[in-house]
Every structure is written in C-alpha cells, then in structure tokens.
Amino acid sequence: MLVLLPLLLLIIGAYIAYAAGRMGASRDNKLLAGATASVFTALAFIIALLIASDVWDSATGSVEYTIGSGLLRVDALGIFLILVSTFLTLMVSIYSTRYMRDDSRLEHFFPLLLLMTAGIVGIGMATDLFTIYIFYELMCIASYVLVVFRKEKWDAVEAGMKYVVLSAAGSAIALFAMALIYGQFGSFDIDVIMGEAIGGSMAMATVILLIVGFGVKAAIVPLHTWLPDAHSAAPSGISAMLSGIVIQTGFIVLLKFILVFEGVTAVWQVLIGLAIVTMTVGNIMAFVQFGSRRPDLKRILAYSSIAQMGYIILGVSVGMAYGIEAGIRGGIFHIMTHAFMKGLAFLCAGAFIMRISTRNVKRMQGIGYAMPFTAFAFVIAALSLSGAPPFSGFMSEWMIFKAGVDAVVDIGWIGILIALIVLINSVISLGYYLPIIRTFYLKPKGRLLGAKRAPTAMLIPIVILATITLILGIWPELGLQAVEPVVDFFVSLGGGF
Amino acid sequence: MLLDDSILVTLIVLLPFISVGVIALMRKMGETVIAGVGVVFSLITAVLVFLLVPDIFGSGATAITESYDWIPSAGIVFGIYIDPLSLLLALIAAGIGFLVMVYSMKYMEGKKGLARYYALVMLFIGAMVCLVLTDNLLILYIFWEIVGLCSYALISFDVEDKKAANAGIKAFVVTRVGDIGLIVGIFLLYAGAITIPGTTVAQAFSIQYLISNAAAIPMQFLALAAFAFIIGAMGKSAQLPLHAWLPDAMEAPTTISALIHAATMVNAGIYVLARMAPVFIQVDGWTTALLYLGGITALVAAIMALVEPDLKRLLAYSTISQLGYMVFAIGLGLGGVFISGFHLMNHAIFKALLFLCAGAIIHSIGTRNMYEMRGLRKEMPKTHIFMLFGTLALAGIPIFSGFWSKDLIFHEAYSLELTIPLILVVLSAVLTAAYSFRMYFLVFGGEGKRREKAHPAPAAMWIPLAILGIGAIISWITVDYFSSGFETFGFADVHAHPIGDFIVDTFSSTAVLLSLLAILLGLGIYSARNSLKQGYISQWIIWAARKGFGFNWLYDACVRVVRWCGRRIRRLQTGDVNINTVGFVLMVLLIFLFLLFQGVI
Amino acid sequence: MVLEDPTQMNLLGAALLLGVGLFCIMSQNNLIKVVIGLEILAKAAVLAFIALGGASVQGYVIIIIAIEAIVAAVALSIVVNVWRHSGSLDASDITELKG
Structure with missing residues (x-):
C-alpha cells in the first residue's frame, strides 16, 4: 500500500486543492489551494523517502505492489524519478503560492501541477x-x-x-x-x-x-x-x-x-x-x-x-x-x-x-x-x-x-x-x-x-x-x-x- | 612535536574553508572586525603550514600522506602527499597570503563588499594549499577550477566597473580553455593507467602511483596527456598564446594582483608540470616543447613589458616572462624541476613585493600610468627602497634573489649545450634588465609634476613590504635547505647545494658571464632608448608590441566565429508551427541514414 | 515473426495515414486543419494497433481514443484563445516568438 501512496496522495491532493481553491475564491483565502497542494506534495515526498529506503535495501532492487491484476513496481530508477519530481514540485508549489497570488483560477493551477507530478510518479511505478x-x-x-x-x-x-x-x-x-x-x-x-x-x-x-x-x-x-x-x-x-x-x-x-x-x-x-x-x-x-x-x-x-x-x-x-x-x-x-x-x-x-x-x-x-x-x-x-x-x-x-x-x-x-x-x-x-x-x-x-x-x-x-x-x-x-x-x-x- | 601530523594536515585543509563560512556570517559587522578575522585566520593557516617544515626538511624525512574518502561511489579519494615541492608552494601561498591580508587591512579600507573580499581570499588560499598538497589529480583539478573561480570573482571585485567585470570574464573563459587541456590530460593518464593490471580508480588518479608506474602506461596515452598538460599550464600560468588574460586581470585590486596573479595561482601550471615531469619525461619532444614555449613566452612578454606605460600591466607582462623562465627550467629535464621551483620561490617573493609597492604608489597618487608618477623617491622613501630591492632582484643583479635562480637556469642550459633556447632566455634577460631600469627610473626618477603630493605608505602596508623586501635579498640562501630536501626525497638529478659550494659554483661557471652580460646590455638598451626608437625595425616591433602581437584579435575572432554560427542557427528557429514539424521528417531521415551507414538496417 | 498478409496491408495503410497526418501538420496554414492533422496521426497509431493486435487490443484502443479526445479538446481550446487574441487562425501569424 505504501508504494501506491505517493501517487494516490497526489491525485487526491489535486481534488482537495481544487475544492480548497473554490472555497478560497475570495482574495484572503487565496493561499488555500497552494497550501493544500504543498502539504500533499510534502506528504508524497516523505512517503517516497520511506519507500526509497525499502527499495535500496531490498535484494531485488525493487518494491512491488499488486492492484487487481495489475502490478506496480518501484525500482531504483522509479524511486529516483519520484524523489526528484516530488521534491521539485514541493519547492515549486510553495513558491507558486505566493508567485501566482495575483492570478485568477488558482483552483485550476495547483491541481494541474499535482496531476503533472502524478504523471511523472506514475511513470516511475509502471511495469x-x-x-x-x-x-x-x-x-x-x-x-x-x-x-x-x-x-x-x-x-x-x-x-x-x-x-x-x-x-x-x-x-x-x-x-x-x-x-x-x-x-x-x-x-x-x-x-x-x-x-x-x-x-x-x-x-x-x-x-x-x-x-x-x-x-x-x-x-x-x-x-x-x-x-x-x-x-x-x-x-x-x-x-x-x-x-x-x-x-x-x-x-x-x-x-x-x-x-x-x-x-x-x-x-x-x-x-x-x-x-x-x-x-x-x-x-x-x-x-x-x-x-x-x-x-x-x-x-x-x-x-x-x-x-x-x-x-x-x-x-x-x-x-x-x-x-x-x-x-x-x-x-x-x-x-x-x-x-x-x-x-x-x-x-x-x-x-x-x-x-x-x-x-x-x-x-x-x-x-x-x-x-x-x-x-x-x-x-x-x-x-x-x-x-x-x-x-x-x-x-x-x-x-x-x-x-x-x-x-x-x-x-x-x-x-x-x-x-x-x-x-x-x-x-x-x-x-x-x-x-x-x-x-x-x-x-x-x-x-x-x-x-x-x-x-x-x-x-x-x-x-x-x-x-x-x-x-x-x-x-x-x-x-x-x-x-x-x-x-x-x-x-x-x-x-x- | 606540538601537533600530530594527521591532525595538522586536516586542520590545514579545513581551516581556510571554515573561515570562509565565518567571514560570510559576519558580513554585517564592522570593517575592522571582518579584516581582523581574515588576518587571524590567514595567520593561523600560515603558522600551521610552517609547522610542517621540520617534518619535511629534516634529515631522513619522509612524505606525509593522508587520505580521506570523498566520493566512495566513484572511487574518488582525497589523498594528501606532502613533499618539499608541494610544501614549497603551500608555504608561498599561505605566507604571502598572510602578508597580503595584513596589507589589505589598509589598502582595501572603505571599499564596498569587504566581507566578500576576505572570504574569497581565504577561499583562494585554502584552495591553493589543497591544490598543491593533494595527491589525487582529480582533486587537484577541482581546486584548480576553484582558484580560477576565485580569480574571476576577485578580478571582478569592483562589480560596478564594467571593465573589471569584463576582465574577470576574459580571465575565466581563457583559463577555462587551458583547463580543457588539463582535464583531458588527467583522464588520458587515468585511461592509460587503468590498463595496468590491478590498478584501482583511486590509484589511477594518484600522482605518486603514476610516477612509480610511468613506464607501464601505454605510450599513446602518455604522449597525448603530456601535451594536454602543457595546454593546461598555458592557461593558468599565462603562457603564449593563452597569456592575454593576465594583463587585463590587472583591473583587480593590487593586493589580488600580488597574491593571485603574481605569487601563487599563476604558479599552479608550473607546479603541475614540475610535479608530473617524472611521468612525462619519457615522452619524446616534451622537454623541447617546454624549452621553446618558455623561451618564446619569456622573450615576447619582455618585449611587451618594454613598451607598456601602465605600471601594473608592465608587472603582469614581466610575470608572464618570468613564468616563461620557469617553464623553460622544467624543459631542462628532471634536474630543472628544482631550478624551476627555486626560481618560482624567488619570483613569488620579489614579484609580490613589486606589486605591493605598486599598490602603495597607486593607493597614494591614484594613477597607474608611470609617466604620471615620476620623482616619488623623496615622497615615498620606504616604498622606494623596497621597490628598488624588487627591481634589482627582477633585473637579476648579483646577490639579489633573482640573480641566483636565473643564473642556475643559464648554467644548466649552457652545460646541456642548448644553443637556441639559451639565446632566447639570455635575450629575454637583456630585455628584463632593460624594462626593470625603465620602470624604476620612470616611477622614481626625475621630478614629479603632480599637483597633490604623495603620502608615504602607512605601517600596515610597509611592514609586509619590508618582510618581502628582505626576502628579495636573502631568499636564495634557502637553496641549501631546499635542494637537500629535494635530494632526500629522491627527486632525480637533484643534488644538494651546500651554500658555500653554491656561491663558488655560481661565480666560477661560464654562465655567470651571460648573466652579467645581460645586465650590461639591458642597461645599454635603456640608456640608448631614444636613439633606438628611431630605427625602422624597432618602430615596427614597438607598434606590434603595443597591439599585444594580435593575440586579443585572435580571441575576438574565436568569439566571432561562435557568434556567426549562432546567427545562422538562429534563423532555423523560425517559430512557425508548420516548419517546426519538419523536424520530425528531418530526424527520421537522419537516424535512418545513420543506421544505414552502420549497416544495421 | 511473420506478418500475415492482411496485417501487412493494414500496417501499410496505417503508415500511409501517418504520412498524411504529418504532411497535414506541415502544410496546412489553418490551425483547425493542423489539429485535424494531429487527429489523423493518432488514428494512424490506432489503425496500426488494430492491424498488429487484432481483437486483443480493444482495451488499448479505447483508452487511446479517449486520451486523444482530451488532447484534441485542449488543442482546440488553445486555438480558441489564439482566435480571441488575434482574430485569425493563420498558423503563419503566430510567429512572434522566434530566434
């Protein structure tokens, strides 16, 4: 389950950030969407770190997770990609919270950012x-x-x-x-x-x-x-x-x-x-x-x-x-x-x-x-x-x-x-x-x-x-x-x- | 022994870098505090390096070796190997570094960005010491780049001055071209050494391992690496044709010119050649290449120094010329390694002295043009005396330090019967004497026509001058010490020179006549300067020398070529959606043709 | 692996369709037509799937079509924005960014 979590967190985060963005449509709450996105990315990054130690320590060099008939596997290349991408996304979403403050439609921006990262994380897990x-x-x-x-x-x-x-x-x-x-x-x-x-x-x-x-x-x-x-x-x-x-x-x-x-x-x-x-x-x-x-x-x-x-x-x-x-x-x-x-x-x-x-x-x-x-x-x-x-x-x-x-x-x-x-x-x-x-x-x-x-x-x-x-x-x-x-x-x- | 060797070495390696952090954190504090911290740290560094002297120069001493794992994944080890050659360079870097720091307290007073200045100088001293103490070529290269970075940042220290900023960029880019040679050479040696059975990655980068296994390295790697190293040295040590950054680098504060562009960093190239000479000596033509490179550089730079009106640029050309001597000395064979190091030490001291004197003068009257100086003898008596010492040492007047090492070079070249190279260096010695006299008389001779009077140098400035001035007279006495150290450590073809024998040998050889002849001819050229200027050929040479013999044009041409290509390529970026997609077809064709040629399809 | 005959024909057709799509993107000045070119390219890929996989690729093909529809929607929405800004759909008009 741990393996799937970064991906899930990012996708769920996208929805919640959207909801938060809608709630904070007034100017005072504009931080909400960005803050939500940052929190979820940070969680994804931390969990990725946990997975990373499993991956590097395991004898096969990868960690697997079966979902239905499908198989997700995080190998060394995958975890590398996940770590770098979630970390960079975390930096960018903290930055954008302030940088994009004067833009409208932030409830679209942050979910899209998270989905983009979810795509990268998914690439890292696919078999x-x-x-x-x-x-x-x-x-x-x-x-x-x-x-x-x-x-x-x-x-x-x-x-x-x-x-x-x-x-x-x-x-x-x-x-x-x-x-x-x-x-x-x-x-x-x-x-x-x-x-x-x-x-x-x-x-x-x-x-x-x-x-x-x-x-x-x-x-x-x-x-x-x-x-x-x-x-x-x-x-x-x-x-x-x-x-x-x-x-x-x-x-x-x-x-x-x-x-x-x-x-x-x-x-x-x-x-x-x-x-x-x-x-x-x-x-x-x-x-x-x-x-x-x-x-x-x-x-x-x-x-x-x-x-x-x-x-x-x-x-x-x-x-x-x-x-x-x-x-x-x-x-x-x-x-x-x-x-x-x-x-x-x-x-x-x-x-x-x-x-x-x-x-x-x-x-x-x-x-x-x-x-x-x-x-x-x-x-x-x-x-x-x-x-x-x-x-x-x-x-x-x-x-x-x-x-x-x-x-x-x-x-x-x-x-x-x-x-x-x-x-x-x-x-x-x-x-x-x-x-x-x-x-x-x-x-x-x-x-x-x-x-x-x-x-x-x-x-x-x-x-x-x-x-x-x-x-x-x-x-x-x-x-x-x-x-x-x-x-x-x-x-x-x-x-x- | 007060401190264990390994603790001592670790401290030497770490302390300067720690001080960089400390100074950076203190940047908001007062000027005096920052300067004080810088001076204290550089003093400690210098003392620590000097503490190594008894361990290396004692009788029966052995090399101090240490190694720290740095990048285990790539097999890179931070190895330390200290012998007389590396210690000599470290002593110069730390010692002159400390004197320059003291001098800076007054010289840099009131300038903007002092924390940056002191932090960078400490970073430089630390990197330079590590560069010479390390045994691993890759680590050497990293520090080699870091000193280059420091040099760039310090040349451009006055960031608001566009000229200084451009000079910094030029220095960084041109030396980086030389660095290409060095890194290619290092990796070629690595690629050659790794073919020796049982060699690890760390060993293939280890200088000592390469020296002891030089014969086993395949010749094709060795030969290319040997010449690649020369290119590396060309960049850092400002040899033709990569020398033109050094005169421009004189936009830096004079303290930096003294420390980096005269006494230490520019010696890094010489050090690398001297260090690797036992490996490359078996390559045919390597020594000959060095003889001619050094000889021609010495001569050409001396000609340019002769026509230069700017005091600091003149000293820069003189540095290039003297570095040419050191390259030349290594070209004399393994015995020349010691001579080169000996000249390097003498030169570092008297050239740092000359630069710091020039700094005192510039600080006092605010111009670098020698024609606007004149008659400073009475106004700046202390500076005058010390600059006189420096000038005499540069001109090679007997008993001053420059004489002994230059004479040793002539002696060695004479006994090896290298006629043409010998002519080159003797000719440049003639010109060296001539431009030294010209510089001295322009700055101190005659009567000044300036409105405001010059003020004598303050204590923080003349005390370092005094120490270096005395050094310019007596530094050659250490020849006894150094040569026996080199002999103990088994440097091939180096014999101890007990001081008495050294003096007798020097004055009884034929070469001393060449030295004296050079001084007399130089004096002759200087006194006959007015009639000499009339000649057709000399006018032509003066014209060419003022243009820097077209090397700057060469650099500009390279930049223009890249820019020309760029403008052509730029047109391909049309920004048109339809044309962008032509890339697909183009790429499919390219790959298809390539695979076809490879016979895969 | 030996390709059976109808498969080869279908594959050839797909490859031709790929060429047509590329040509369409390269030559058409109207942005809508460029997007149509993109769709032709996607259909070429789908046809190739069917040619080589037969019935076993149904699932893949449906997912691909769905994805292509999203891409087309996004592309068209950008075309709409181009229209709003410049009042033109001419591809040669959007060359402000170059060099």
Missing part, C-alpha cells in the same frame, strides 16, 4: 509500457494547460499552440511505435518483453519512431523548437518544472522503451550523435540570445536546458553503448543536479520578473543590489550550470566527461573528440552565464522600480535549492546514494556491460 504511456499523456496534458495558464497573455497562447502541436504529434508517433512493439512481442509487459532478443528492420523502424516521438519531450534537436517558447512563456514555477523534470522524464520514458532494444549498440550511437548536436545547438543559441537586442532571461535558461539535456543523453548513451558506468552515473546524477540548479535559476528569474515585470536581462542591470539574496542564488545556479566547482553541476559534468574518455578504449579517439566537445560547450556556457552575472551587479540604471527583496514564501524554496546545489557540489556522495542503485539497475540489464 507496463502502456501504463507508462497513459501516465506520460497525463503529464503532457497537464503541462499543455499549465503553459497556457496565463491565457490572457499572447506569448503564452502562442507558445502553448506550438507546444501542443509538436508534442501531440510526437505522442502519436510514439504510439505508432508502441503498436509496432505490440506487433513484435504481443505484450506490453516489460518483464515479458525484456528477455526477448530482437533485431531486424522492424525493430529499427520502431526505434526510429520511438526516438522521434519521445524526442520531442526530451528536446532533442531538431525537435527542440517548442521548448524555448514554452519555457519562457509559462509561469516561472512551471518553467522550473518543465526544465527541471518534465523534459528529463521525456528522456527516461524514451529510455524505458528503448531498453527493450538495448542490445543494439547502434541505437545508443544514434543517441550519442543527437546528444552532441543537441548540446552544441543549445549552447550556441543561448550564447547568441545574450547578444540580441532584448535578451530574454528565461529564453537563455530554456536554451541552456536544451544543452543540458544533451549532456544527460550523452552520458547515459555512452554508458549504455560501451558499458561505462561513469556515463550512466554522470547522466543520471546530472538529471538530479540539473533539476535543482535549473529549477533554482527559473525560480530566481521568476522573482526578478515579478518585481520588475520584464524578462529583458539588460533591464535587470543592478538588480543584485535590490534583491541580494535572489541574485546571489542565481549566481550559484549560473555558476553551477556552467560547470564551475564547488557546485553540483561541476560534479555531474565531469562524470559525463569522464565517460567520453573512458570510451576511448572502445571507439578510439572519437571518445576524446566527444569529451572535447563537451568541454568546449562548457566554455561557451560560461560565455552567456558570466555576462548575466555581470549585468546583475553593474551600477543600477534607475529603472529598477519596484525591485525589492523577494517575498519570503518565494525565498524559502530559493534558499533551499541553492543550499542543495552547494552541498551536492561539496559532498556529492549524498546525491549519489540515490543514483548508485540506478547505475546498478542499468548494469544488471547487461547490454554493453
């Missing part, structure tokens, strides 16, 4: 490809609505339109691939499918369609085009969720499907190639954003998310292709560190935007004096994202990088080339994060009307995330405890190992 798909769609649909949540603003509507078209088309293509999987195996049960050896052109067609279909959510170039629009137009809390965990979940879903074909090295090679293109394009685009006339802070962060997805995909794919543990460890750990640091960056950006009502970086000149805590937290996030020690981003990036060099034995000097590209990318990322930091601390131009300390309810998650980013940089072992079982899980699958 059946079709169940994964249902939860994936739950996550997607909730995120469509959340992106367009401020429908009175044109850019939200425009971004939502592009997002829904691309993402729904991707889902449909993935669904087509699922039909092909069913045709080949006659089942969606992962336990049944995994053992079967498979190859041939049908398998390859499935792989192509899967990568293309789920690649939309994972923001793989050239299917990344929705991301900068959606991330910059969504409310900042949602941007943090999208960048921090939703696109990574897209990749994990892709991973779960592709693991069926994991014996085929070529699949992982495809992903390595795409990852390199993705990170380079993401970084270069973020770099030119800063050079434009009105650089949009959230758009820069969004492009940087594309680049970071590149790192994650690269790490995991190199690991799976050539049996390099460091790659998987780096990739999965990077999902965790990136969720916290990019979440942090977006929450800080939201605080700036709330105070001075602009996303233009140039108009944020001198904001470091008006909003010292938030700006400092942003500096931590930015340095961590650009891979500077002693912050968490550095720790995960060098592990990914190490994987490239480890692969030298298998793929010759191309491994070094991959490693070099990763490193050159991290230099480029300095090229846009450092100027942002510079702008924050230059002399204010006097246009920072209304810039003052961020509200406490927003500062709490910011401070917590900043602290985690620092702690995971100094003592990465803390985070690796959750990552290590995932690495073991992948190693146990065989493949390149």
Whole structure:
C-alpha cells in the first residue's frame, strides 16, 4: 500500500486543492489551494523517502505492489524519478503560492501541477509500457494547460499552440511505435518483453519512431523548437518544472522503451550523435540570445536546458553503448543536479520578473543590489550550470566527461573528440552565464522600480535549492546514494556491460 | 612535536574553508572586525603550514600522506602527499597570503563588499594549499577550477566597473580553455593507467602511483596527456598564446594582483608540470616543447613589458616572462624541476613585493600610468627602497634573489649545450634588465609634476613590504635547505647545494658571464632608448608590441566565429508551427541514414 | 515473426495515414486543419494497433481514443484563445516568438 501512496496522495491532493481553491475564491483565502497542494506534495515526498529506503535495501532492487491484476513496481530508477519530481514540485508549489497570488483560477493551477507530478510518479511505478504511456499523456496534458495558464497573455497562447502541436504529434508517433512493439512481442509487459532478443528492420523502424516521438519531450534537436517558447512563456514555477523534470522524464520514458532494444549498440550511437548536436545547438543559441537586442532571461535558461539535456543523453548513451558506468552515473546524477540548479535559476528569474515585470536581462542591470539574496542564488545556479566547482553541476559534468574518455578504449579517439566537445560547450556556457552575472551587479540604471527583496514564501524554496546545489557540489556522495542503485539497475540489464 | 601530523594536515585543509563560512556570517559587522578575522585566520593557516617544515626538511624525512574518502561511489579519494615541492608552494601561498591580508587591512579600507573580499581570499588560499598538497589529480583539478573561480570573482571585485567585470570574464573563459587541456590530460593518464593490471580508480588518479608506474602506461596515452598538460599550464600560468588574460586581470585590486596573479595561482601550471615531469619525461619532444614555449613566452612578454606605460600591466607582462623562465627550467629535464621551483620561490617573493609597492604608489597618487608618477623617491622613501630591492632582484643583479635562480637556469642550459633556447632566455634577460631600469627610473626618477603630493605608505602596508623586501635579498640562501630536501626525497638529478659550494659554483661557471652580460646590455638598451626608437625595425616591433602581437584579435575572432554560427542557427528557429514539424521528417531521415551507414538496417 | 498478409496491408495503410497526418501538420496554414492533422496521426497509431493486435487490443484502443479526445479538446481550446487574441487562425501569424 505504501508504494501506491505517493501517487494516490497526489491525485487526491489535486481534488482537495481544487475544492480548497473554490472555497478560497475570495482574495484572503487565496493561499488555500497552494497550501493544500504543498502539504500533499510534502506528504508524497516523505512517503517516497520511506519507500526509497525499502527499495535500496531490498535484494531485488525493487518494491512491488499488486492492484487487481495489475502490478506496480518501484525500482531504483522509479524511486529516483519520484524523489526528484516530488521534491521539485514541493519547492515549486510553495513558491507558486505566493508567485501566482495575483492570478485568477488558482483552483485550476495547483491541481494541474499535482496531476503533472502524478504523471511523472506514475511513470516511475509502471511495469507496463502502456501504463507508462497513459501516465506520460497525463503529464503532457497537464503541462499543455499549465503553459497556457496565463491565457490572457499572447506569448503564452502562442507558445502553448506550438507546444501542443509538436508534442501531440510526437505522442502519436510514439504510439505508432508502441503498436509496432505490440506487433513484435504481443505484450506490453516489460518483464515479458525484456528477455526477448530482437533485431531486424522492424525493430529499427520502431526505434526510429520511438526516438522521434519521445524526442520531442526530451528536446532533442531538431525537435527542440517548442521548448524555448514554452519555457519562457509559462509561469516561472512551471518553467522550473518543465526544465527541471518534465523534459528529463521525456528522456527516461524514451529510455524505458528503448531498453527493450538495448542490445543494439547502434541505437545508443544514434543517441550519442543527437546528444552532441543537441548540446552544441543549445549552447550556441543561448550564447547568441545574450547578444540580441532584448535578451530574454528565461529564453537563455530554456536554451541552456536544451544543452543540458544533451549532456544527460550523452552520458547515459555512452554508458549504455560501451558499458561505462561513469556515463550512466554522470547522466543520471546530472538529471538530479540539473533539476535543482535549473529549477533554482527559473525560480530566481521568476522573482526578478515579478518585481520588475520584464524578462529583458539588460533591464535587470543592478538588480543584485535590490534583491541580494535572489541574485546571489542565481549566481550559484549560473555558476553551477556552467560547470564551475564547488557546485553540483561541476560534479555531474565531469562524470559525463569522464565517460567520453573512458570510451576511448572502445571507439578510439572519437571518445576524446566527444569529451572535447563537451568541454568546449562548457566554455561557451560560461560565455552567456558570466555576462548575466555581470549585468546583475553593474551600477543600477534607475529603472529598477519596484525591485525589492523577494517575498519570503518565494525565498524559502530559493534558499533551499541553492543550499542543495552547494552541498551536492561539496559532498556529492549524498546525491549519489540515490543514483548508485540506478547505475546498478542499468548494469544488471547487461547490454554493453 | 606540538601537533600530530594527521591532525595538522586536516586542520590545514579545513581551516581556510571554515573561515570562509565565518567571514560570510559576519558580513554585517564592522570593517575592522571582518579584516581582523581574515588576518587571524590567514595567520593561523600560515603558522600551521610552517609547522610542517621540520617534518619535511629534516634529515631522513619522509612524505606525509593522508587520505580521506570523498566520493566512495566513484572511487574518488582525497589523498594528501606532502613533499618539499608541494610544501614549497603551500608555504608561498599561505605566507604571502598572510602578508597580503595584513596589507589589505589598509589598502582595501572603505571599499564596498569587504566581507566578500576576505572570504574569497581565504577561499583562494585554502584552495591553493589543497591544490598543491593533494595527491589525487582529480582533486587537484577541482581546486584548480576553484582558484580560477576565485580569480574571476576577485578580478571582478569592483562589480560596478564594467571593465573589471569584463576582465574577470576574459580571465575565466581563457583559463577555462587551458583547463580543457588539463582535464583531458588527467583522464588520458587515468585511461592509460587503468590498463595496468590491478590498478584501482583511486590509484589511477594518484600522482605518486603514476610516477612509480610511468613506464607501464601505454605510450599513446602518455604522449597525448603530456601535451594536454602543457595546454593546461598555458592557461593558468599565462603562457603564449593563452597569456592575454593576465594583463587585463590587472583591473583587480593590487593586493589580488600580488597574491593571485603574481605569487601563487599563476604558479599552479608550473607546479603541475614540475610535479608530473617524472611521468612525462619519457615522452619524446616534451622537454623541447617546454624549452621553446618558455623561451618564446619569456622573450615576447619582455618585449611587451618594454613598451607598456601602465605600471601594473608592465608587472603582469614581466610575470608572464618570468613564468616563461620557469617553464623553460622544467624543459631542462628532471634536474630543472628544482631550478624551476627555486626560481618560482624567488619570483613569488620579489614579484609580490613589486606589486605591493605598486599598490602603495597607486593607493597614494591614484594613477597607474608611470609617466604620471615620476620623482616619488623623496615622497615615498620606504616604498622606494623596497621597490628598488624588487627591481634589482627582477633585473637579476648579483646577490639579489633573482640573480641566483636565473643564473642556475643559464648554467644548466649552457652545460646541456642548448644553443637556441639559451639565446632566447639570455635575450629575454637583456630585455628584463632593460624594462626593470625603465620602470624604476620612470616611477622614481626625475621630478614629479603632480599637483597633490604623495603620502608615504602607512605601517600596515610597509611592514609586509619590508618582510618581502628582505626576502628579495636573502631568499636564495634557502637553496641549501631546499635542494637537500629535494635530494632526500629522491627527486632525480637533484643534488644538494651546500651554500658555500653554491656561491663558488655560481661565480666560477661560464654562465655567470651571460648573466652579467645581460645586465650590461639591458642597461645599454635603456640608456640608448631614444636613439633606438628611431630605427625602422624597432618602430615596427614597438607598434606590434603595443597591439599585444594580435593575440586579443585572435580571441575576438574565436568569439566571432561562435557568434556567426549562432546567427545562422538562429534563423532555423523560425517559430512557425508548420516548419517546426519538419523536424520530425528531418530526424527520421537522419537516424535512418545513420543506421544505414552502420549497416544495421 | 511473420506478418500475415492482411496485417501487412493494414500496417501499410496505417503508415500511409501517418504520412498524411504529418504532411497535414506541415502544410496546412489553418490551425483547425493542423489539429485535424494531429487527429489523423493518432488514428494512424490506432489503425496500426488494430492491424498488429487484432481483437486483443480493444482495451488499448479505447483508452487511446479517449486520451486523444482530451488532447484534441485542449488543442482546440488553445486555438480558441489564439482566435480571441488575434482574430485569425493563420498558423503563419503566430510567429512572434522566434530566434
């Protein structure tokens, strides 16, 4: 029963938050929906922690729960996903309680947020490809609505339109691939499918369609085009969720499907190639954003998310292709560190935007004096994202990088080339994060009307995330405890190992 | 012994970082309190490091080793290995760090963000000490990046000044390019070492393990790693062509220029090369590459120093040039490791002295342009004396510290019959003497035409100057101590230099003639400067040197290339719903073609 | 596994339908038509399910259709908002966010 609880809590929480939101439709009670949502997410997170210790201690590496004829199973990867997503949701819902206070229809916002997380949690528990798909769609649909949540603003509507078209088309293509999987195996049960050896052109067609279909959510170039629009137009809390965990979940879903074909090295090679293109394009685009006339802070962060997805995909794919543990460890750990640091960056950006009502970086000149805590937290996030020690981003990036060099034995000097590209990318990322930091601390131009300390309810998650980013940089072992079982899980699958 | 070694080492590793937290918590308190806390912590750190001296330099001493499990999952161990080489660097970092802290009390008085300043300097000292004491290359790299981060944050310390902020960014980005070399080198060594049967992950990153198993590492890994390490050193130690960040870094407060950009951080590259020399020495062409890299850097930077009007930038070029000597010295072979370390120590002391003197002058008259200084001899007598010591040491005048180590380099190069490299370094010694005289006479000679008079340096500033000034005269005496320490620890080709023999050897060798010749020629160039400026070729050289030999243009070109690509890629982000979906077709085709090429389909 | 003949025909039809759907999204300027394209894509997937699974996939297919209906509803509601803001359904009009 314990296993089912996080999912149940989130879904029940969604209903109660809606009811609470309706009750608190008057202005004084606007906190109610957010508070309810936060409480339920916090409960879900705590229970997830309890499950986590069971999962890591159990001999099989997973905890099962039978419901009717169905089976839910939380394995190392699942609990990792659940922990990171519920924690980030908790931060975002505390933050949004204050950040969204002036918006109407909060009784819709928080339930949708919880449902989106419920989708991610469900993906972590499913043992059946079709169940994964249902939860994936739950996550997607909730995120469509959340992106367009401020429908009175044109850019939200425009971004939502592009997002829904691309993402729904991707889902449909993935669904087509699922039909092909069913045709080949006659089942969606992962336990049944995994053992079967498979190859041939049908398998390859499935792989192509899967990568293309789920690649939309994972923001793989050239299917990344929705991301900068959606991330910059969504409310900042949602941007943090999208960048921090939703696109990574897209990749994990892709991973779960592709693991069926994991014996085929070529699949992982495809992903390595795409990852390199993705990170380079993401970084270069973020770099030119800063050079434009009105650089949009959230758009820069969004492009940087594309680049970071590149790192994650690269790490995991190199690991799976050539049996390099460091790659998987780096990739999965990077999902965790990136969720916290990019979440942090977006929450800080939201605080700036709330105070001075602009996303233009140039108009944020001198904001470091008006909003010292938030700006400092942003500096931590930015340095961590650009891979500077002693912050968490550095720790995960060098592990990914190490994987490239480890692969030298298998793929010759191309491994070094991959490693070099990763490193050159991290230099480029300095090229846009450092100027942002510079702008924050230059002399204010006097246009920072209304810039003052961020509200406490927003500062709490910011401070917590900043602290985690620092702690995971100094003592990465803390985070690796959750990552290590995932690495073991992948190693146990065989493949390149 | 007062303290157990392992407790001592743990304290040295932890204390500076604890102090960072303490200073950060005290940021709201008064200026004096913050400065006081900073000075006390740096004093304790320095004392603790000095307590290690008897254990390392005593007769029959052995290395102090410690190891802390840091990331057990990835097999990363925080290993400590202390021998004379690492202790030498740690002594410089902690000792000069303390003097700079004392000096800062007065120099930084009344500036905004002092808590940030002291916290960052303590973070820097701690990271630098850890960088040299650790035995694990990966840990070394982490601290290497942290000192880079501190350098960036301190160059941009005056955050409201756009020029300083840009200089910080340039320094961080350019050194980061060098860091690519270092990390690639580290992982190549790891990949090579892990192929030795029975090697664990922790061992493959351990410097001592790599040194003792150097012969077993496959040559293709070793050779590439050797050159990758040179690139790493190029970035941090400001060797051509990655040197151009250092002159710009002079936007930092002068204390920072003295500590980070003259005495300690820029030596990190030299340290890594010296430390790894026993591993790389078997790679063909590695030493030759270092000889030419160091020699050319020394020469080119000296030329740029000769035409520089800004006092601090001149000192920065001079630092680049002197770092070139140290790289050159390592290129002389394993025996050169000691010479390089010896020159590193002398240089750290006299260059920190010169920077701090420059700081006193800038603090007093508020300009960095040497042509606006003139005639400070009478107005700032103490600063004048100490700066004179520093200048003489830099120019390599006998009995001042710079002379001994530079002469040792010439001697070694001469006895190895390396003609062309020797010409390069002697030529740069000539120019070094010339720009030293130019600097001294511009700053102190003649009569000042300034409206307000300069005020002499306050006590908190001249006492550190006095200590360093005396150091600039006598630091070479420790050669006895250090060389025997190196010999005890089994550094190949290093022999103890008892002090008497050292003096006799120095003055009886042919190389001393080269040193003296260089000084005379330098003086000649300086006195004939007006007629020399007329020559066609020299005018051309002066023009090129003022432009920095086009290295800044090179950096800008790299940025422009990325930006050009970016603008092209940017057009692909049309924002059109229909065109976005073309991505599906594109991706299917891409993957299909790839699989086709792999022969999977 | 050998695919039987009618299965292959149906699968081919599904694949063609997938192409039609994609083409529809790529070429149509009217947002309603783009949403119709999305629906065609979904139907292609459903057809593929039926082609490969026969009667055993009834449950899956019904769930898929339900989900697709929700997606279509959400997409159409966004289209309505686009109409409210700009008074146009032209896909080439919604290119404010780019670069």
